[in-house]
Amino acid sequence: MTHEPTTHEPKTHDEPTAHEPTAHEPTTAPAEVTAFPTARHTGCPFDPPAELAALREESPLRRMRYPDGHHGWLATGHAAVRAIMADPRFSARYELLHLPMPGFEEVEIPPAAPGDFTGMDAPGHTRYRRLLTGRFTVRRMRLLTERVEELTAEHLDAMAAQGPGLDLVEAYAHPVPAQMICELLGVPYADRKQFTGHVATLFDQRADIEAKGAAYGAVESYVKGLVAAKRAEPTDDLLSDLTGTDLTDEELAGVGSLLLGAGLDTTANMIALGAFALLSHPEQLAALRAEPGLAGPAVEELLRYLTVADPAVRTALEDVEVDGRLIRAGDTVTLSFQAANRDPARFPGPDRLDLRRAATGHVAFGHGAHQCLGQQLARVEMQIALPALLRRFPTLRLAVEPSEVPLREQNNIYGVRSLPVTWDQT
Amino acid sequence: MEIGVDRERCAGAGMCALTAPEVFDQDEEDGRVRLLTARPVDGQRAAARLAAGVCPAAAITLGD
Ligand code: HEM
Ligand code: SF4
Numbered sequence: 001m002t003h004e005p006t007t008h009e010p011k012t013h014d015e016p017t018a019h020e021p022t023a024h025e026p027t028t029a030p031a032e033v034t035a036f037p038t039a040r041h042t043g044c045p046f047d048p049p050a051e052l053a054a055l056r057e058e059s060p061l062r063r064m065r066y067p068d069g070h071h072g073w074l075a076t077g078h079a080a081v082r083a084i085m086a087d088p089r090f091s092a093r094y095e096l097l098h099l100p101m102p103g104f105e106e107v108e109i110p111p112a113a114p115g116d117f118t119g120m121d122a123p124g125h126t127r128y129r130r131l132l133t134g135r136f137t138v139r140r141m142r143l144l145t146e147r148v149e150e151l152t153a154e155h156l157d158a159m160a161a162q163g164p165g166l167d168l169v170e171a172y173a174h175p176v177p178a179q180m181i182c183e184l185l186g187v188p189y190a191d192r193k194q195f196t197g198h199v200a201t202l203f204d205q206r207a208d209i210e211a212k213g214a215a216y217g218a219v220e221s222y223v224k225g226l227v228a229a230k231r232a233e234p235t236d237d238l239l240s241d242l243t244g245t246d247l248t249d250e251e252l253a254g255v256g257s258l259l260l261g262a263g264l265d266t267t268a269n270m271i272a273l274g275a276f277a278l279l280s281h282p283e284q285l286a287a288l289r290a291e292p293g294l295a296g297p298a299v300e301e302l303l304r305y306l307t308v309a310d311p312a313v314r315t316a317l318e319d320v321e322v323d324g325r326l327i328r329a330g331d332t333v334t335l336s337f338q339a340a341n342r343d344p345a346r347f348p349g350p351d352r353l354d355l356r357r358a359a360t361g362h363v364a365f366g367h368g369a370h371q372c373l374g375q376q377l378a379r380v381e382m383q384i385a386l387p388a389l390l391r392r393f394p395t396l397r398l399a400v401e402p403s404e405v406p407l408r409e410q411n412n413i414y415g416v417r418s419l420p421v422t423w424d425q426t
Numbered sequence: 427m428e429i430g431v432d433r434e435r436c437a438g439a440g441m442c443a444l445t446a447p448e449v450f451d452q453d454e455e456d457g458r459v460r461l462l463t464a465r466p467v468d469g470q471r472a473a474a475r476l477a478a479g480v481c482p483a484a485a486i487t488l489g490d
Contacts, residue, residue, distance in 0.1 A: 136438075
């Protein structure tokens with residue numbers, strides 16, 4: 001990457017070079033960042049792209065040239081990421097965003113479909129959240145503990161019956177949370193072939209905008225059919241309950257699609273990548289196996305250390321000063337949760353997996369009004385699924401070299417594509 | 427220490443109820459914060475302070 005002053009817009013006072021260098025900033029102008037870094041070092045499956053750490057060290061909030069030419073920002077420091085995510089002057093509306101990944105330079109992003117509230121601001125966003133947060137409270141999710149335990153036990157039994165040498169993603173990490181979100185929403189798990197592939201396309205950064213549009217359409221039309229069925233014949237589940245609110249069928253289909261999409265593969269990737277990380281840190285794994293009380297803190301630390309959902313994108317609705325820098329109305333900011341969660345200013349020795357550390361305060365579920373709606377469900381699932389797996393198979397280990405585990409690169413949700421494991425049969 | 431909560435700001439994410447269950451709860455209907463006690467006792471204060479720090483919506487305030 002070269003610095004080319006001739007192609008720059010005129011310098012404004014918020015350019016890093018235009019004010020006195022601080023301890024954080026180098027005295028020479030940093031090379032321009034022209035896309036969100038995604039390339040990880042080979043052999044380092046758990047660490048964020050090294051370039052992100054270098055950029056954070058240089059400046060936790062800096063300018064970034066977007067692939068479409070937009071002169072926006074990149075936030076990598078924990079404090080800056082939290083401040084911007086919590087600030088309602090930054091909008092989540094899709095149509096205002098510039099995307100930090102190449103491939104979308106020519107497209108105009110349409111506004112959020114009815115019900116797809118993750119791309120909305122208050123008060124529209126608030127209306128949906130208030131209808132839903134009561135369903136995802138800490139207490140309600142804990143009531144699901146027994147069902148999660150049953151599901152994990154069933155799948156562990158099936159694994160034992162199948163015998164050593166299998167893919168942990170397919171046998172365990174994917175089906176447990178997928179079945180859970182389906183039951184919660186009232187989506188027949190047997191229908192999964194009608195939506196799993198399309199949901200995967202929504203998160204795949206290699207899919208173009210047409211493919212994503214078609215995938216969203218397919219998920220939405222599937223859910224729409226389901227909503228009609230629930231209206232005609234309500235069952236005991238979230239979608240049926242929501243037919244009793246003032247949401248239209250279109251809005252319900254949007255909400256259902258968002259929840260199905262957000263819940264299907266997120267926890268799955270945390271369970272699989274979490275198992276991989278534990279198998280690669282035997283002393284940490286032994287601690288978790290020995291101390292059932294460690295499950296809660298261990299899950300928070302794994303969330304911090306692995307941060308599978310990254311980044312978020314927001315656009316300033318007015319001029320806002322953050323960290324002494326002026327972000328102007330219309331500027332897009334890309335916020336990296338994985339960089340923030342490895343910020344040494346917030347987490348000492350951030351690159352060390354330490355299940356005993358106080359990882360609370362991480363931003364793996366985001367921050368602010370859009371902070372993950374499903375986080376309490378995800379916590380319950382991970383706190384049960386990971387220890388249960390380790391207890392059931394005391395000799396669990398990778399069946400391939402760590403470097404041979406296929407990773408989910410170029411995906412909005414990081415993780416492993418498969419995790420070949422084995423164990424000693426007793 | 428006196429705690430205040432702003433239910434208009436609350437995002438219902440439940441970090442408070444998770445972090446300091448003796449001080450905060452969530453409404454059964456809309457998931458928004460419910461204050462169980464505005465004046466936490468000795469053993470509850472550290473958790474209440476932590477909850478205020480992690481609340482994603484800055485909906486919890488701490489007074490003297
Ligand atoms: C470990 C698993 C999970 C991780 C790491 C995760 C991560 C995230 C993150 C980072 C955001 C914020 C995005 C942003 O602000 O732009 C988010 C939002 C969201 N998540 Fe999750 N999530 C997980 C599991 C789930 C589950 C199981 C559900 C199922 C209900 C879910 C539903 C949602 C929804 C609906 C939103 C949008 C909230 C809004 O915009 O108000 N998530 N999640
Ligand atoms: S942590 Fe904050 S936003 Fe979440 S429920 Fe409690 S008060 Fe509301």
